[in-house]
Amino acid sequence: MLRVILLIGALAVxxxxxxxxxxxxxxxxxxxxxxxxxxxxxxGALQRGYQIYSQVCSACHSMKYLSYRNLSALGYSPDEVKAxxxxxxxxxxxxxxxxxxxxxxxxxxRFKAPYANDNAAKYVNxxxxxxxxxxxxxxxxxxxxxxxxxLTGYEDHAPExxxxxxxxxxxxxxxxxxxxxxxxxxxxxVAYEDGSATTLDQYARDVTQFLTWAAEPEMEVRKRTGxxxxxxxxxxxFIMWRVKKKIWKNVKY
Amino acid sequence: xxxxxxxxxxxxxxxxxxxxxxIFTMMQKEYGVFPTPKNFNYFWNFGAIxxxxxxxxxxxxITLAMHYVPHADMAFDxxxxxxxxxxxxxLLRYLHANGASFFFIAVYIHMFRGMYYGSYKQPRxxxxxxxxxxxxxxxxTAFMGYVLPWGQMSFWGATVITNLxxxxxxxxxxxxxxxxxxxxxxxxxxxRFFALHYLMPFVIFAVVFLHVWALHITGxxxxxGVDAKGKQDTxxxxxxxxxxDAFGILVFLIIYLGYxxxxxxxxxxxxxxxxxxxxxxxxxxxxxxYFLPFYAILRAITFDVDLVLVAVGMVALGVAFxxxxxxYLESILKMMEKSFLNFLGFxxxxxxxxxxxxxxxxxxxxxxxxxxxxxxxxxxxAKLGGVLAMFGSIAMLFALPFIDKxxxxxxxxxxxxxxxxxxxxxxxxxxGICGGKPAEGFWVPLSQLTTAYYYAFFIVVLPILNKKEPxxxxxxxxxxxxxxxxxxxx
Numbered sequence: 233m234l235r236v237i238l239l240i241g242a243l244a245v246x247x248x249x250x251x252x253x254x255x256x257x258x259x260x261x262x263x264x265x266x267x268x269x270x271x272x273x274x275x276g277a278l279q280r281g282y283q284i285y286s287q288v289c290s291a292c293h294s295m296k297y298l299s300y301r302n303l304s305a306l307g308y309s310p311d312e313v314k315a316x317x318x319x320x321x322x323x324x325x326x327x328x329x330x331x332x333x334x335x336x337x338x339x340x341x342r343f344k345a346p347y348a349n350d351n352a353a354k355y356v357n358x359x360x361x362x363x364x365x366x367x368x369x370x371x372x373x374x375x376x377x378x379x380x381x382x383l384t385g386y387e388d389h390a391p392e393x394x395x396x397x398x399x400x401x402x403x404x405x406x407x408x409x410x411x412x413x414x415x416x417x418x419x420x421x422v423a424y425e426d427g428s429a430t431t432l433d434q435y436a437r438d439v440t441q442f443l444t445w446a447a448e449p450e451m452e453v454r455k456r457t458g459x460x461x462x463x464x465x466x467x468x469x470f471i472m473w474r475v476k477k478k479i480w481k482n483v484k485y
Numbered sequence: 486x487x488x489x490x491x492x493x494x495x496x497x498x499x500x501x502x503x504x505x506x507x508i509f510t511m512m513q514k515e516y517g518v519f520p521t522p523k524n525f526n527y528f529w530n531f532g533a534i535x536x537x538x539x540x541x542x543x544x545x546x547i548t549l550a551m552h553y554v555p556h557a558d559m560a561f562d563x564x565x566x567x568x569x570x571x572x573x574x575x576l577l578r579y580l581h582a583n584g585a586s587f588f589f590i591a592v593y594i595h596m597f598r599g600m601y602y603g604s605y606k607q608p609r610x611x612x613x614x615x616x617x618x619x620x621x622x623x624x625x626t627a628f629m630g631y632v633l634p635w636g637q638m639s640f641w642g643a644t645v646i647t648n649l650x651x652x653x654x655x656x657x658x659x660x661x662x663x664x665x666x667x668x669x670x671x672x673x674x675x676x677r678f679f680a681l682h683y684l685m686p687f688v689i690f691a692v693v694f695l696h697v698w699a700l701h702i703t704g705x706x707x708x709x710g711v712d713a714k715g716k717q718d719t720x721x722x723x724x725x726x727x728x729x730d731a732f733g734i735l736v737f738l739i740i741y742l743g744y745x746x747x748x749x750x751x752x753x754x755x756x757x758x759x760x761x762x763x764x765x766x767x768x769x770x771x772x773x774x775y776f777l778p779f780y781a782i783l784r785a786i787t788f789d790v791d792l793v794l795v796a797v798g799m800v801a802l803g804v805a806f807x808x809x810x811x812x813y814l815e816s817i818l819k820m821m822e823k824s825f826l827n828f829l830g831f832x833x834x835x836x837x838x839x840x841x842x843x844x845x846x847x848x849x850x851x852x853x854x855x856x857x858x859x860x861x862x863x864x865x866x867a868k869l870g871g872v873l874a875m876f877g878s879i880a881m882l883f884a885l886p887f888i889d890k891x892x893x894x895x896x897x898x899x900x901x902x903x904x905x906x907x908x909x910x911x912x913x914x915x916x917g918i919c920g921g922k923p924a925e926g927f928w929v930p931l932s933q934l935t936t937a938y939y940y941a942f943f944i945v946v947l948p949i950l951n952k953k954e955p956x957x958x959x960x961x962x963x964x965x966x967x968x969x970x971x972x973x974x975x
Contacts, residue, residue: 363759457746484971
């Protein structure tokens with residue numbers, strides 16, 4: 233009885249939360265390794281996804297909530313993380329003489345942003361602000377499928393009757409369909425070292441996996457903990473159910 | 486409270502304390518042997534569950550406050566820091582965010598229980614009213630808490646809701662300025678909301694104490710709605726209900742933590758992971774799900790109440806007055822009988838017709854004046870109407886014990902009330918769905934229809950049932966009903 237009522241309540245509520253937002257066409261429903269209560273990230277896909285981000289996306293999009301040290305979760309060793317960080321030039325300071333100076337990046341540095349500030353980003357990008365990608369899959373309904381859909385949803389021409397301004401592109405899944413981002417990925421634009429397919433579809437899947445991890449880096453430990461917690465509570469609840477039965481055995485109610 | 490008879494305790498330390506402050510005696514009386522009706526079903530678990538949720542919210546909330554930075558420029562970043570860098574910060578925040586939803590689920594089921602089984606009736610009116618006070622405080626607390634992460638929905642939700650107060654005549658704009666601490670939702674708004682969000686749970690705690698105190702004076706209602714008459718009807722609270730509550734709490738926790746660990750963002754809104762931006766309005770501003778029915782009522786009033794509308798209402802009321810048989814209006818007319826009209830020699834029956842004709846004449850006169858001279862003015866603008874309707878919907882809950890005068894408590898013996906109330910519940914779900922949809926198309930008339938039923942349940946249905954619903958024969962005691970039920974089983 234109790235479960236039924238709560239389930240009904242939860243079901244009645246969930247579609248309301250899901251229904252909000254969106255726009256455009258129905259999103260693709262891809263299968264992802266991180267879905268479900270036992271879902272985990274695919275380390276290979278995460279590393280390839282980071283490669284896509286650093287070689288393509290990071291030209292315009294910041295990821296300000298991530299540090300290079302977080303990349304160890306992708307399976308990189310401490311030395312590899314140091315090497316990755318040191319490829320970037322970070323402005324630090326002021327030093328003892330009050331001057332700002334440049335130095336190679338350290339694992340504790342945040343991902344280097346492509347632009348000094350939002351205005352600079354807008355100026356370069358025809359007035360449009362490329363959003364920070366740290367939380368993008370949580371900030372859109374059905375985030376992973378949205379990102380995947382957006383990256384693969386470009387069409388060569390706008391449908392008849394629709395005008396695109398200079399610097400606009402037609403995307404099936406964008407809210408309002410007009411997007412200021414040029415198609416960022418295409419077959420063969422990034423060379424993979426592990427022999428994975430160098431197709432638009434594979435790129436989009438990998439970078440989606442990476443962005444989902446960036447938004448929810450705690451997901452694997454969260455789900456692992458959740459399994460233990462629910463197991464514990466279920467056993468405890470079962471015991472209490474038997475205790476209650478036993479205590480109430482002789483009561484007519 | 487002072488002194489009283491008290492049994493000596495065996496343990497010398499406990500006895501030393503108890504003789505000075507009889508806390509052990511009180512616990513034994515209120516939670517040990519406290520006589521509790523033996524026929525509770527699992528709906529009676531939700532008070533204890535709500536209490537557990539309140540404590541969970543306070544503990545996770547205080548811990549979050551140790552890491553959170555209440556500043557418009559830093560709040561969003563500090564929440565992300567909690568999610569990424571604070572040890573188990575993600576757990577604390579997800580427990581708190583989903584805890585709010587599940588606190589409301591528990592309280593809504595608790596309220597459903599109270600309304601279904603007539604727990605608000607004499608002598609538990611004050612107990613119910615204190616409960617509605619808690620509900621109101623919870624709504625204020627939850628609203629302010631949702632503002633703190635300073636995402637897009639936080640900011641725009643705060644803007645929409647605080648703006649409501651500007652609808653109040655004369656003082657509205659000053660109230661809004663006071664709430665904002667300036668001339669728009671900004672850093673001063675955030676800091677005062679944070680301060681109040683931290684304060685309110687303790688106020689809730691105090692009212693919960695009063696609520697429980699009142700409960701322990703009257704004792705609990707039960708599914709039959711008949712009073713416990715003696716020992717054969719009740720059980721000591723411990724171990725019977727402590728253990729049953731423990732089981733119920735664990736089942737509830739499984740569902741709550743299922744959400745917190747496996748679908749922590751399903752009950753939230755994706756837009757709140759976008760930092761607040763006063764220059765970009767989300768396409769569709771919605772509050773948290775637990776406010777949606779009230780949000781639907783707020784938006785249902787899309788029209789100004791003007792003189793013409795009032796005149797139409799007067800004519801309709803007048804017609805209804807004449808058409809309704811005398812016996813249904815008896816109590817209202819009895820009051821009028823003492824009036825000046827009666828002094829002039831009109832009987833109650835005459836007054837009925839006279840009032841009806843008077844209302845129709847006055848209404849038609851206003852309408853005629855409108856058609857001839859275009860005379861009309863706004864009495865309640867739509868925005869104020871919406872705000873009044875929304876707050877009125879909660880005022881109805883306060884008034885419930887005084888509206889429903891039917892002597893029978895439990896729906897088990899009130900088939901008409903049961904049907905009307907279950908429709909009321911379904912109606913509330915439809916209101917919730919309306920509140921989550923954009924205010925356009927057929928959602929608007931649907932919200933208006935469901936808002937009308939929300940009010941009609943209190944203003945029309947319950948008073949009619951007071952008169953019309955037959956008083957069925959109730960079981961003479963809980964024990965007898967239990968024995969009869971068990972006999973049927975065999």
